[in-house]
Amino acid sequence: MSLITTEQVVLDLTGDDRHEATRVLAERLVASGRCTDLDQFLADVAERESKMATGLPGGIGIPHARSAAITEPSLVFGRTDGIDWGAKDGPATLVFLIAAPEGGGDAHMQMLPKLARALMKKDFKAALAAATSEEEVVRIVSAEVALDPAPAATPAAAAAAPTAAAPAPEATPAAAPDTSAAPSPAAPDVPATPATPEKRSLTLVGVTSCPTGIAHTYMAAEGLEAAAKAAGHTMTVETQGSAGSNPLSAAQIAAADAVIFAHDLPVKDAGRFAGKPTVDVGVKKGISEGPALVAQAEALVAEWAADPSRAEAAAAAASTARASGGLVTKVEDGASTLTRVRQWLMTGVSYMIPFVAAGGILIALSFMLAQVAMGEQGAIEIVKYGLTAEGEYNITQNFNALSLTSWAALLFVIGAASFGFLVPILSGFIAFAIADRPGLVPGIVGGSIAATMGAGFLGGLATGVIGGLVARWVSGWKVAKGVRGVMPVVVIPIVSTLITAGLFITLLGRPIVALSDGLKNGLDGLGGSSAVLVGLILGAMMGFDLGGPVNKVAYAFATGGLGAAGAASDSAPLKIMAAVMAAGMVAPLAMALATTVRPHLFSEPERENGKAAWLLGASFISEGAIPFAAADPVRIIASSVVGSSITGALVMLFGSAIRAPHGGIWVLPIMGSITQILLFLLALVIGVLVMTVAVVALKSRDRRLAEVDAVATV
Structure with a gap:
């Protein structure tokens, strides 16, 4: 069944307002048998309109809804002399009523991004405005928006394509200078090298979404991608809409210079983008203000480059977010089964x-x-x-x-x-x-x-x-x-x-x-040596990869036992939680202390990271030590495993227990007993001192050996 038929085209659409005009369009769906309950469908469209007007810049109206009254995904086109559809720049002259079955999803929902992107093309809108018959409108729309093609329909489609697509090749040469000349006057002179230092090409990513995920989502994506291209950048947008989404890969996000969110729903798994310069606006701005948003992203990238502390603060915030709840919420593309x-x-x-x-x-x-x-x-x-x-x-x-x-x-x-x-x-x-x-x-x-x-x-x-x-x-x-x-x-x-x-x-x-x-x-039944051994193992795991998978396995084991802890304040799961929390605090605190007592052993960036590590460690954010481990993995990780395992074993030996799964020193008062708090802190201090001594000793020894080698070489 076709997405649009001649019966679903109204070349002289009239109405006192958009609601009356929508009824006229919806009646065409009833006549074609695609709508089983006109009032129900109109109520669903009105509910969508109440969330956000569906008028778009450029004289476009796109009333739309998913409804139980719709039996087949459908489009109804109407052309008007001008009906107010809520757009700031004036009334709508081209109107598409988009009707989707309540279930949504599946291949037929591919029509939504296709239509949305087509409406961003000047030649598509011009062809619709100039069409003289219903059949011509159907050909123009079908050339851009269609369900999955069937092999049997290929010859007919091929025959129809030249008529529908004819305006595009003629319009493209004229349209391209119009869209590119305004934002980028120097586009024809790209080969000239002097322009390169003035403005580098950026890699941008973005996410778009709207309340129903039908049209604004995809039009915003098209608007952002077009604006980025016109400005000389590359951009990939993840559309979180009814047709599903192709999530951005971890590699794409890591390579991005900046992020643009144009959304009216919460961004799914937003923690993936933590630590990146981010522009965050409503979905309509993604459609109408794409060039301005790209310019904002450019400015943010420049500001972050001029002030490295902003990137460091964002990285710390990202570590905090990951440690306080965002353990892993994204399955990596191409990952192994394990x-x-x-x-x-x-x-x-x-x-x-x-x-x-x-x-x-x-x-x-x-x-x-x-x-x-x-x-x-x-x-x-x-x-x-x-x-x-x-x-x-x-x-x-x-x-x-x-x-x-x-x-x-x-x-x-x-x-x-x-x-x-x-x-x-x-x-x-x-x-x-x-x-x-x-x-x-x-x-x-x-x-x-x-x-x-x-x-x-x-x-x-x-x-x-x-x-x-x-x-x-x-x-x-x-x-x-x-x-x-x-x-x-x-x-x-x-x-x-x-x-x-x-x-x-x-x-x-x-x-x-x-x-x-x-x-x-x-x-x-844990007690004595068995309890100490458990604390030793869990502590070593917490200190091994500092927020990585081994660390998170130990943390998940501890938090999973809290639900079965019961009323007793000294049950084994609560002791295990205390051991894991204390062990996870050791590495960042030890690195903060080491950079304070022996600053000459560390680079300037490491000394700055050491200042931040005080707060991160005190808050039980193991990731605060990652910059040090990345620069010197063997010495830092070996020292971390030793110090963290000692702390874990001592907490189990002392019998400290806590119900809070996170918070570091800030939640210690809920232990209740001052004795237990002091014993917890004693175990933590011992582990921090052991790791600090180990790190300083290893770095000092290797530095002396390097100096001896240098003298011998001379």
């Missing part, structure tokens, strides 16, 4: 961490208040308070704002609720990393079942992987056209959830529950 599996798991962990942090800190504060209000047994007794307890223990009925016990109970209930999401969120976002949105339902439902059965962290890992793989498999089914629309909202969630939950309940759940119980009992 790497992909690790990144799937780390994606789930990264989304889980905020729930762990909220729950852990609130429960820890609850226990602190309970101990003050109820003595040593307060931390245990407080669990009696809740939403379902009877009588005085039900805080919904007997909350007393003047009672520490009531406040402690309130914090405990909220913290416990946050912890309750730990396994479902872990599982759901592992599945999301594997299958995108189709993986969320089987992942979250499977994770909830795993938590109910007592399978804990291990159960969440299993249901996340199974749910993601099953959802991706079901999403790839080749189904009849009539079924496509219900695949995302009915078929995929039902089938994938049934398989995931069914497999876990009937086959996998009991063995994993037994394994989880065994691991918990083993951790609870």
Whole structure:
């Protein structure tokens, strides 16, 4: 079925306003059998218009919506004498009503970026304005915007193409000077070398998105890419729209000089772009102000080049963002199977961490208040308070704002609720990393079942992987056209959830529950040398790659155990969390100290990094030591492993415990006991001193050897 037919062309569109004009266009869809409920579709279009007017610069109107009333992706074209569609530069004369089935997705959604990009071409709009018949409009539109071509249609398309495309070759030579001359008068003189030093070619990347992801998303991408090309730069844009997206690769982002966001929805996985000069605007500016945005990007690049401290601050902020929740949220292109599996798991962990942090800190504060209000047994007794307890223990009925016990109970209930999401969120976002949105339902439902059965962290890992793989498999089914629309909202969630939950309940759940119980009992039984050994190993892992995969495995192990820590304030998972946190702080603090006591052993940039490492280390951001390890990996990493492992072992030996999964020294007060805080700090100081001495000794020795070699050579 064609995207547009002669029945869907109105050459003399009229209406008192855009709503009446939209109704006239939509009635053509009803007449062609592509719209089953006119009022429903118009309501969906009106809802879209309420979010943001769909008038565009240059006399364009693009009302659009996804709707359950639409049976087939369709376009309706209308030409007017001028109807206000909300654009700042005046009324619209060319109007496209874009109608997509509610399910969206799949190959037919390729029409959206094609139409959006076509509307940015002057010759396309000129041809539509000059068309004298409905058939001519259909030919012009079909030449630019079409569904996936069928082989049988090729001869006809070839016959029609010359008529539709004829204006393009004639218009191109005239149009090109118009678009390029304004922003870049020197374009014809590119070979002349004097222009090169004045303005270098930049590599830009960007992201565009709009509330429905239908038209503005792709038009903004076209506008930005055209503006960048006219200015002599290269630009690649990731469109986060209804047709899906081809995410920018890690290599493309790393090579970019600057980033431009033109969006009305949050940028997915925005942490990928951390540390880059960034222009951030609404999607409409990407369409109408492309040259200005490119100029802003140029100015930012120049400012960062003139002031290196801005880049350093951005890099530090990026490290903070990665360490405080963005563990891994992007599966690298072309990664090995093992790497992909690790990144799937780390994606789930990264989304889980905020729930762990909220729950852990609130429960820890609850226990602190309970101990003050109820003595040593307060931390245990407080669990009696809740939403379902009877009588005085039900805080919904007997909350007393003047009672520490009531406040402690309130914090405990909220913290416990946050912890309750730990396994479902872990599982759901592992599945999301594997299958995108189709993986969320089987992942979250499977994770909830795993938590109910007592399978804990291990159960969440299993249901996340199974749910993601099953959802991706079901999403790839080749189904009849009539079924496509219900695949995302009915078929995929039902089938994938049934398989995931069914497999876990009937086959996998009991063995994993037994394994989880065994691991918990083993951790609870740690003592003496076994506890020290665990701390030694986890500390070494934290110090090995300073925020890399080995470090994150140890961190994920620690945070995963917090959900099963129970009410006791000295349980093994809490001790492990304390050991991991302390060990992760050693390297940046040691490098900060080393650059302070022996500055002559380090370069000027390293000394500057050392100043920032004080705060990064105190905040439990291991990445603060990465610049040093990158410059001198053998000496720094060897020293880091030794110092961090000692700290991890000592924390386990001292029995320090903490519920917070992040925060460094800033969350130590929630340990409660001043003795435990002091012992934690003692273990940290010892590890920092050991690593500092090792680094200084190794660098001093090698420096003396280099001096001896230099003298001998002379």
